[in-house]
Each structure stands twice: as structure tokens, then as C-alpha cells.
Amino acid sequence: MTQDVTLYDHRNQPIKRQALTKELASASLTGVRSIWEDSVASGLTPMGMAVLLQNAASGDAHAYLTLAEEMEERDLHYACELGKRKLAVAGLPVKVESYSDSPFDVQLADEVRALVRRPNFKGLCKDLLDGLGKGYAAVEIIWDRSRSWQPKEYKWRDPRFFRFDMETRSELRLLDEADTFEGIPLAPYKFMVHHPKIKSGLPIRGGLARLAAWSWLCKNYTIKDWMAFAEVYGMPLRIGKYQAGALTEDINVLKMAVANLGTDAAAVIPESMLIELIERKSTGGETVFQVLADWFDAQISRGILGQTATTQGTPGKLGSDEAQSEVRKDIRDDDAGQLAETIGRDLIKPFIDLNYGPQENYPQLILSEIESVDIAAISDSLAKLIPLGLKVEQSVVRDRLGWPDPAEGAELLELRMTNDESGMKGGTGENPGVAANRELPAGQGETVDEISALFELAKTLTAGPASELIDAAEELLNTVESLEEFRDRLIDLYAASDPERLAEIMARLEMLGNMQGRMEVKDESARI
Numbered sequence: 001m002t003q004d005v006t007l008y009d010h011r012n013q014p015i016k017r018q019a020l021t022k023e024l025a026s027a028s029l030t031g032v033r034s035i036w037e038d039s040v041a042s043g044l045t046p047m048g049m050a051v052l053l054q055n056a057a058s059g060d061a062h063a064y065l066t067l068a069e070e071m072e073e074r075d076l077h078y079a080c081e082l083g084k085r086k087l088a089v090a091g092l093p094v095k096v097e098s099y100s101d102s103p104f105d106v107q108l109a110d111e112v113r114a115l116v117r118r119p120n121f122k123g124l125c126k127d128l129l130d131g132l133g134k135g136y137a138a139v140e141i142i143w144d145r146s147r148s149w150q151p152k153e154y155k156w157r158d159p160r161f162f163r164f165d166m167e168t169r170s171e172l173r174l175l176d177e178a179d180t181f182e183g184i185p186l187a188p189y190k191f192m193v194h195h196p197k198i199k200s201g202l203p204i205r206g207g208l209a210r211l212a213a214w215s216w217l218c219k220n221y222t223i224k225d226w227m228a229f230a231e232v233y234g235m236p237l238r239i240g241k242y243q244a245g246a247l248t249e250d251i252n253v254l255k256m257a258v259a260n261l262g263t264d265a266a267a268v269i270p271e272s273m274l275i276e277l278i279e280r281k282s283t284g285g286e287t288v289f290q291v292l293a294d295w296f297d298a299q300i301s302r303g304i305l306g307q308t309a310t311t312q313g314t315p316g317k318l319g320s321d322e323a324q325s326e327v328r329k330d331i332r333d334d335d336a337g338q339l340a341e342t343i344g345r346d347l348i349k350p351f352i353d354l355n356y357g358p359q360e361n362y363p364q365l366i367l368s369e370i371e372s373v374d375i376a377a378i379s380d381s382l383a384k385l386i387p388l389g390l391k392v393e394q395s396v397v398r399d400r401l402g403w404p405d406p407a408e409g410a411e412l413l414e415l416r417m418t419n420d421e422s423g424m425k426g427g428t429g430e431n432p433g434v435a436a437n438r439e440l441p442a443g444q445g446e447t448v449d450e451i452s453a454l455f456e457l458a459k460t461l462t463a464g465p466a467s468e469l470i471d472a473a474e475e476l477l478n479t480v481e482s483l484e485e486f487r488d489r490l491i492d493l494y495a496a497s498d499p500e501r502l503a504e505i506m507a508r509l510e511m512l513g514n515m516q517g518r519m520e521v522k523d524e525s526a527r528i
Contacts, residue, residue, distance in 0.1 A: 009188035020143040025157045032175040033161045041070040061204050065160045068134045068209035077297045081304040086129040088327040089335045092367040099361040109363040127156040128194040135207030139192040149354035192346035211303045219296035226289035241274040306331045336367035
């Protein structure tokens with residue numbers, strides 16, 4: 001464990017260890033971090049929206065952050081699309097890579113792996129991804145030092161408890177009674193702050209809520225008009241008629257009767273008055289509201305997911321759910337990379353520094369989808385290339401396949417081959433080198449097995465200009481009815497070949513036969 005030396009964070013601020021175990025940004029009933037908040041979305045007008053967004057860019061983002069919260073609570077479509085983008089990253093597998101294979105670097109990586117495997121780590125990722133909508137997210141770390149320095153709890157903090165400095169508008173500060181205007185600097189190693197870089201510029205202008213705000217407001221007006229239209233849609237036009245000279249009191253009675261006729265279905269009027277109902281024909285105007293609301297939803301989807309295919313799928317086209325993922329892969333991977341960078345800076349580095357002291361290099365956290373691997377293709381390539389002299393480390397192959405290194409003392413799978421299984425001494429099983437629907441004469445199965453095995457080794461040894469001759473001979477073996485026919489046709493096949501190429505093949509096959517003979521003598525000696 002590290003000694004009590006002075007540590008510094010990435011902003012070169014000294015670490016105060018005594019503050020790491022305390023809560024510094026908790027809410028209260030009163031004060032600058034109050035739990036009571038007024039609604040902003042209710043009755044919001046275009047003029048109010050413009051002022052709200054301008055104030056946020058100028059440094060006062062309280063109303064904007066409240067609106068961003070209410071948008072997720074009020075609009076089902078916006079909440080769904082933003083939730084897709086968050087979960088696309090939060091659901092990715094977590095991998096930790098050591099900087100090197102040195103025992104100490106491996107130990108650090110193991111410590112971090114144990115840290116990210118705790119149940120509260122997934123919740124931490126979701127809380128940090130709250131910054132996608134609002135522009136930033138802050139999580140306070142409650143440290144425990146009963147044994148070693150360990151994060152005991154991650155507490156999401158309301159973004160309205162913070163504000164950016166007035167000079168650069170990029171340094172996040174904590175609102176406090178000590179400075180209610182600009183706030184106080186964040187305690188080092190105490191807060192995790194995630195700024196998703198969706199666009200360049202001020203962090204507060206990069207939230208998806210700001211991008212979707214105008215579409216949300218316009219759709220909100222559309223829905224209100226749609227509801228008002230639905231109240232009277234299908235009802236006949238009610239006209240009250242009265243004679244000239246009618247009393248004012250009678251006219252008021254008629255007016256009230258016409259107004260309430262749609263709900264009461266009954267009315268009492270003087271005999272001299274008349275109510276006429278005029279049926280209205282539908283002109284399709286009711287679809288305008290739905291088309292407009294759907295269009296605004298599509299714009300929100302484009303801004304958040306990068307496409308509308310999964311929300312407006314068309315069967316048989318690229319818009320179907322089977323053709324495209326919920327979030328574009330490039331967007332998801334970029335979000336994941338930025339989140340991993342935040343966790344590495346604000347959690348992994350403090351965790352290692354507090355326990356082991358500052359290091360030159362740190363383990364790397366990776367959030368990425370496990371790519372599908374064609375194991376058969378890799379195995380086939382290795383089987384062909386290794387006999388030709390290709391040298392590959394086992395660790396590289398395991399990493400490519402996604403398989404861990406075997407634990408010390410674990411039972412391992414091994415390839416145990418006998419002469420019969422290798423095909424060098426023949427066997428009674430079905431031979432893949434001969435047509436499966438052809439029955440071999442008695443006594444020839446063992447010989448053909450041996451020839452087939454020799455062909456496999458010969459193709460390796462003769463790889464190059466002469467390999468097509470071996471392929472032709474193997475193809476011939478698969479088509480003949482008997483070994484006698486194979487012998488006769490093989491002579492014709494090679495009679496028309498280049499003598500120099502034949503000499504090369506014979507030399508290599510002679511070497512193959514010599515090697516096989518030596519192996520058989522060695523095996524026979526071992527039995528004796």
C-alpha cells in the first residue's frame with residue numbers, strides 16, 4: 001500500500017484524504033442544494049424556450065437542466081430513444097487489460113477487474129450516461145479505508161447542484177454556502193464527472209436535450225391542438241335560431257343549450273326558438289396532427305440514435321429491426337470509449353494511486369462488443385500455415401478466440417493420437433479420400449487410408465509450383481473404382497507432365513517416405 005504522500009489529480013489539485021470518506025454534495029431541504037424544484041415544461045412558450053437556452057449557454061443552466069429532466073418524464077418517445085442510447089453502452093461487456101505482462105502490472109489489472117465486477121458498477125455506468133441528455137453527469141465516490149482504499153458507494157448527484165465557472169464555462173464547480181454564485185472547486189478523487197463530447201464547444205451546449213428541445217416543444221403544441229380537435233371531432237355543428245325581438249334572457253338560454261348539447265344530449269328552450277344540427281363530412285384534416293407529431297418524433301430519433309430505421313421500420317427494407325441495430329455502431333462505440341476514458345481517469349487512477357501510489361502506466365478499461373469469431377476458419381488457417389513454418393504465440397490465438405489462459409493445475413484438453421487415428425498405419429473407418437458411396441474391395445481400405453494420409457502430407461511438402469499435380473492425383477483417387485485403375489491412370493497423368501517438376505515431386509516424396517520410415521522404426525523400438 002502507498003504511504004501518505006501528497007497525491008494530485010489530473011487538474012493538479014492536491015488530494016485531501018480526510019475528505020474522501022465524507023459526503024460533500026448531499027441534498028438538503030433548504031439551501032443551494034435543495035430537493036424542491038419548480039416545473040419548467042408546464043406552459044413553456046417558444047419565447048420562454050429561447051430565453052431558457054440562452055441562459056444555459058451564459059452560465060445559468062438551472063432551468064435548462066430542469067427541462068431536460070421533465071422531457072424524459074413527459075415524452076415517451078424521447079425517453080425511449082435516449083434510454084436506447086444509454087443502454088447500448090451500459091450493456092457492453094467490460095474488459096480490463098494490463099499495461100504489460102509484468103507481475104505487478106498484471107496484479108494491478110486483477111485489482112481493477114475485481115473493482116468493476118462489483119454489482120454497483122453497472123449502476124455507476126448508467127448514472128454517468130445521464131450526461132448524454134444533460135451535457136454532463138456527476139457521481140460522488142464514498143471511499144472506505146477500513147483496510148485498503150475501496151469505493152464503498154457511488155452516489156448520483158443532481159446536475160443542478162453544480163455550475164460551470166463564469167470565466168471558461170468548462171470547469172464544473174459545486175454549489176455551496178461558501179460560494180452561492182460560482183460554487184467551489186470539486187474535491188479531487190471525490191467526484192466522477194462525465195462530459196460526453198457529442199459536439200465541440202461548451203459542455204452545457206452538447207447535451208441531447210438541447211438538440212431535441214425545439215422538436216419536443218413543437219410536438220407538445222401539436223399534441224395540445226390534437227387533443228382540442230379530438231374533443232369536437234365527429235360532433236355535428238349546432239346552430240341555435242331565434243326570432244327577431246327575442247328577449248336577452250331567452251337568447252342566453254338558447255346559447256347555453258347549444259353549448260351543452262354535445263355533452264348533455266338534452267336541452268330546454270322556448271317554443272319560438274330552434275336548434276339545428278348540421279353533420280360535417282370528414283376531409284382528412286385529422287391526419288395532419290399525427291403526421292406532424294410523427295415527423296417531430298423522427299427528428300428526435302435522428303438526433304439521438306443517428307437513424308430512424310428501428311423506430312419506423314418497413315418490412316423487407318433496411319428499416320426493419322433485423323437489418324439495423326437500435327443505435328448506430330459508430331455512435332455506440334464513441335460513447336463507450338468516452339465513458340471508459342472517464343472511468344479510467346476518475347475511478348481507476350484514484351483507486352490505484354491511493355493503494356499503490358502514482359504509476360507511470362495504468363490498466364486500461366475497455367467497453368466493447370465481443371466480436372464473433374469464425375473458429376473453424378482460424379483453426380483451418382493454423383493447420384495449414386503452422387506446418388509451413390509460421391510461428392504463432394498461444395496467447396495471441398487465445399486472445400483472438402476470446403479464451404482465457406488455463407489456470408495453473410487445471411485439467412487441460414489434449415490431442416492424443418495413435419497410429420490408427422493418424423491414418424499413417426491405416427484403419428477400418430470410412431476414408432474421406434474415396435467416394436463415400438463406393439465400397440472398397442477387401443484388403444484395400446488399409447492401403448487407401450495410408451495413401452490418403454500421404455497425400456495430405458505431400459501437399460504440404462510440395463506446396464508451390466508442383467502442388468497442382470498432387471491435387472490432380474488426389475482428384476483422380478476420388479473418382480476411380482479400384483487401385484489398379486488408379487495406378488494405370490496415374491501413369492498417364494504424369495506422362496504428360498514436365499520432367500523437372502516430376503523430379504522435384506519425387507525428391508520431396510522420397511524425403512517424406514524416409515521420414516515416415518524413421519518414425520515407424522522409432523515407434524517399433526519404443527514398443528520393444
